[in-house]
Amino acid sequence: MSRRLERRPAFAVTVTVVFFAWLYLPIVAVVLFSFNSVKSLATFQGFSTRWYVDFFHDSSLITSLTASLGIAAVAAAGSLILGTMLALGLERIRSRSGRAIGAVTLLPLVTPEIVTGVAALLFFTGLGMKLSLVTVTLAEITFSIAYVTVIVRGRLASMSPEVEEAARDLGCTPWQAVRQVILPTLVPALLGSGLLVFALVFDDFVLAFFTTGVDPQPLPVRIYSSIRFGVSPAINAVGTLMLAFSALLIVLALLVPRLFHRKTSTLDLIAGGERP
Amino acid sequence: MATREVTRPSAPATPPAGRRTSVQRTKLWGTLLALPTAWIVGFFVSSMVIVVLLSFGRTQRDGRPVFGTRLTNYDALWNEVYLRLFLRSLTYAVVTTLICALIAFPVAYAIALHGGRFKSVLIAAIVVPFFASYLIRMYAWSALLSDDGVVNSALRKAGLGGVQFLNTPYAVIGGLVYGYVVFMILPVYASLERMDLSLIEAGKDLYHGPLRTFFSVTLPATRAGLFGGMLLVFLPALGDFVSAQLLGGPKTYMIGNLIQQQFLEGQNWPLGSAMTVAMMIGLTVLMVIYLRATTTRNREQA
Amino acid sequence: MTTTDTQLTHDPATAESPAVSLRALTKVFGKETVVDDLDLDIASGEFFSLLGPSGCGKTTTLRMIAGFTDPTSGTVMVGGEDVTSTPPQKRDVNTVFQSYALFEHLDVRRNVGFGLRRKGIDRRTIDQRVGEALELVQLADRADDRPAQLSGGQRQRVALARALINRPQVLLLDEPLAALDLKLRRAMQLELKSIQREVGITFLFVTHDQDEALSMSDRIAIMNGGVIEQCGTPEHIYENPTSVFAAGFIGTSNLMPGTYGDGVVQVCPELRVPLLAGHGLTGGEQVSVAIRPEKIWLSELTPAMVQVPGTVVASTYHGATTQYLVDVAPDVTLTVLEQNLPRMSTGDRWTPGSRVQIGWLPEHTVLLR
Structure with missing residues (x-):
């Protein structure tokens, strides 16, 4: 089906082209100067991988990287479990209290991240917990549940309730229907939202900034403190690696439903652009 | 009717309502809800309560915050420095939201209606960098715009002399727009996708000229997406502190920077809590007003 | 009114227990009575249609027999056994859904064998019966395909095979042909009827299409406003409608x-x-x-x-x-x-x-x- 109108609006197309240039200009600059052989951020003097070598030899940066990967993995797994349970419960429960719960659980999505960060900081210190990677992980799980819930609910809503009834009809208890039919059908959405959360948590700065201890720090917090001391090509290298890694995860998250031959992609769920 | 008068020989009496096991209802959904709800209430809701409680507290001599029932922290917010800063944050967030709308509309329009086969690719090309590290992208701008960055050295080479970009409101707002414009593009794009294209065609016949068609057909049809997007940009923009931290300076600090200082530099947690609560109250009031206004307008539209 | 042709219930003394018996079945949603004090007997081996406009309560009746909806009052009996409070998975009925409700993550073979696997039947028997069921609906060559690869008519056949293979007392069909185009629908009507004759299972067919009901059914019940207006053979209902509604709805x-x-x-x-x-x-x-x-x-x-x-x-x-x-x-x-x-x-x-x-x-x- 073609949604093409005969004439291209010159203004809109121009804005779009400029927009894409603006969108990618800083990213291209970061990547380019990460391969600069000298410390200058203004002129490219020659190709070199010395900043990457520096990065891989900096054991404290590597520790931060490992910490961030660990946090992201645990947070993705935790929020996937909790968020899916929430999505299933909210989508099927019919009571008024169920809807109220639904509203409360989406609060983290509309709360500015700094508020969540401050609240988490007070919560953990109030409980007498020592700030560490554990507190970061707990905070990230809490923040990420809503993302999983939104994506999984979107997929559930597009699933006919008759599918679940068919499972019951063919001999499943409610729980067996969930395990044998609903969850397998949700696999692409689960993978997609898991990858998305992994990327979001891996990159997250604000929440980690408020809830982390002194050492080891998650990678974004570590980078933030170096940025405050000034721009350096080494940060360009780390930044390039982080951008590439997140981009890879997001592209995967977007492509997952395609790999399963599903018509609805994660992108549709994010963009809400699913065609009727 | 005869159909009602049948004898019921083999039918046993209906079991009493209380003992009847429900066929349809199951405890499963409630059970599934219990754990995540407990988690969110336990962590998120209760942590919010702590913020509110501490906002009435004070800092002891040894620097430890304690709960209390005093309004001193809120009184402290009423001074010219803070109020100017609040006003500045609000201005930045509003300007950011408007600029995002101005960018999002033509971009979403061009992609939705003229993207053809590349629509998904183009949208993905917008989404991917936006979900990748916000911090690195802010850093990228600060590197580009710094005094010895690419832009300034190019300007100097061209004999135009250097321009100070960083530490200006323009840089901070630019960073905010760069950070959050995707939240405007996606909902506007979604509503354009759902729009009936024949409306635009009809509008072109009816109103002559693309500009009048835009204002009388396209804009109203995508109103919901636009209103939703404005909220999604405004909320995080108002609470942001990274853009002002990396692209601005003390003269461009926003509420987020102020709060961050109370917690991680100044160590006045009760004051920081009061600022946080004040911001949340302000946001809630603005949101209620905004939602009231937009839903009635949407209803009138419908 | 005492017309003998509208008799809905069998005399239990002379007949074996009916496949389905509904007694005083009532469903109230909020303030609306969707099914109102319904009594109905469907004989074993019968092709029975519930015919009526949308909102007449026919689908709700079907769902109460399947166990997806709780009756407000009244009883549902299947094969002479009261199943009113039995959960759907334990009822000896199976359903062909309007949307087919196939399991997208399983191939055709596993979709069809799903019910037997739940019953814990051994693999060899399952394979054999899946083979037979797929032969019956002429889909033996598509056993390894995913539902997404099938056409509407083929999906419909898979749904039919998946339900039939369990050899239930009653097969419930909820407007199963509604999504097919006219030509395919006509062909499927004939095929459904012949499959029903072949397997001898009681079919309870819900439809709003009078042609469909007339051409396939042994008996038809015309539903309107939650009650059965008239019940009888297609010829009888057509020739002797007893209510203004029945006369207007059929033909x-x-x-x-x-x-x-x-x-x-x-x-x-x-x-x-x-x-x-x-x-x-x-x-x-x-x-x-x-x-x-x-x-x-x-x-x-x-x-x-x-x-x-x-x-x-x-x-x-x-x-x-x-x-x-x-x-x-x-x-x-x-x-x-x-x-x-x-x-x-x-x-x-x-x-x-x-x-x-x-x-x-x-x-x-x-x-x-």
């Missing part, structure tokens, strides 16, 4: 309200329709009479017929038949359907404006109250 009828008096129903001053004896009406009663369009003659009238003069106001050629609209009184226009017989030529058809004499046999006047 087309010339429906004329009027007042009874003196052996005739006075429709308007110009039109009086005589009734055969034995109607048991008293003078002044408000009733309706209905006459099927194909029962009215435009020529070769006999003295035994009720005869009325009229004017042709429109004629539409339909190939095998021609449909006329005939004014018989200022406010009464009758639809008449005439067969285009081989001996007739174009010139034999009436043109608008023609004065005609129409007639029908008195036994074709259907009395509705």
Whole structure:
């Protein structure tokens, strides 16, 4: 089906082209100067991988990287479990209290991240917990549940309730229907939202900034403190690696439903652009 | 009717309502809800309560915050420095939201209606960098715009002399727009996708000229997406502190920077809590007003 | 009213227990009574249709038999056993859903074998019965495909095989043909009927399509507003509708309200329709009479017929038949359907404006109250 109108609006197309240039200009600059052989951020003097070598030899940066990967993995797994349970419960429960719960659980999505960060900081210190990677992980799980819930609910809503009834009809208890039919059908959405959360948590700065201890720090917090001391090509290298890694995860998250031959992609769920 | 008068020989009496096991209802959904709800209430809701409680507290001599029932922290917010800063944050967030709308509309329009086969690719090309590290992208701008960055050295080479970009409101707002414009593009794009294209065609016949068609057909049809997007940009923009931290300076600090200082530099947690609560109250009031206004307008539209 | 043809229940003393028995079944959603004190018996091996417009309560009735909806009151029995409080997975019924509800993550073979696997039947038996079921619906060559790769008609067959393979007491079909195009629907109607004869399982078929119900069913129950208006064989319902709704819903009828008096129903001053004896009406009663369009003659009238003069106001050629609209009184226009017989030529058809004499046999006047 073609949604093409005969004439291209010159203004809109121009804005779009400029927009894409603006969108990618800083990213291209970061990547380019990460391969600069000298410390200058203004002129490219020659190709070199010395900043990457520096990065891989900096054991404290590597520790931060490992910490961030660990946090992201645990947070993705935790929020996937909790968020899916929430999505299933909210989508099927019919009571008024169920809807109220639904509203409360989406609060983290509309709360500015700094508020969540401050609240988490007070919560953990109030409980007498020592700030560490554990507190970061707990905070990230809490923040990420809503993302999983939104994506999984979107997929559930597009699933006919008759599918679940068919499972019951063919001999499943409610729980067996969930395990044998609903969850397998949700696999692409689960993978997609898991990858998305992994990327979001891996990159997250604000929440980690408020809830982390002194050492080891998650990678974004570590980078933030170096940025405050000034721009350096080494940060360009780390930044390039982080951008590439997140981009890879997001592209995967977007492509997952395609790999399963599903018509609805994660992108549709994010963009809400699913065609009727 | 005869159909009602049948004898019921083999039918046993209906079991009493209380003992009847429900066929349809199951405890499963409630059970599934219990754990995540407990988690969110336990962590998120209760942590919010702590913020509110501490906002009435004070800092002891040894620097430890304690709960209390005093309004001193809120009184402290009423001074010219803070109020100017609040006003500045609000201005930045509003300007950011408007600029995002101005960018999002033509971009979403061009992609939705003229993207053809590349629509998904183009949208993905917008989404991917936006979900990748916000911090690195802010850093990228600060590197580009710094005094010895690419832009300034190019300007100097061209004999135009250097321009100070960083530490200006323009840089901070630019960073905010760069950070959050995707939240405007996606909902506007979604509503354009759902729009009936024949409306635009009809509008072109009816109103002559693309500009009048835009204002009388396209804009109203995508109103919901636009209103939703404005909220999604405004909320995080108002609470942001990274853009002002990396692209601005003390003269461009926003509420987020102020709060961050109370917690991680100044160590006045009760004051920081009061600022946080004040911001949340302000946001809630603005949101209620905004939602009231937009839903009635949407209803009138419908 | 005590017409024997609307008997919905079997005499338990003489028949084996019916496949499905509903007693005083009622469902109330909020303030709305969707199914109202319903009694119904469906005999074993019967192809039974619940026919009615959307919102008449037919799907809710089906869902209560399947166990997806709790009745507000009343009982559901399957094979003589009260299953009112039995969860769906333990009822000896299976359902073919309107949306087919296939499991997208399983191939056709596993979709069809799903119910047997749940019952813990050994793999070899499952494989064999899946093979048979797929033969039955002519899909043996698509066993390894995913549902997404199948056409609408094929998906429908998979849904049928997946339900049938469990050999339930009753197969419930919820408008299973609604999503197919007309040609495929006709073909599937024939096929469903022949499959039902082959397997001998009781089919309870829910539809809003009267053609579908007429052509497939052993018996039909016409539902409206949560109650059964009439129940009987297709022929009986068509020939002897007992309510205005049934007469209007099945086929087309010339429906004329009027007042009874003196052996005739006075429709308007110009039109009086005589009734055969034995109607048991008293003078002044408000009733309706209905006459099927194909029962009215435009020529070769006999003295035994009720005869009325009229004017042709429109004629539409339909190939095998021609449909006329005939004014018989200022406010009464009758639809008449005439067969285009081989001996007739174009010139034999009436043109608008023609004065005609129409007639029908008195036994074709259907009395509705």
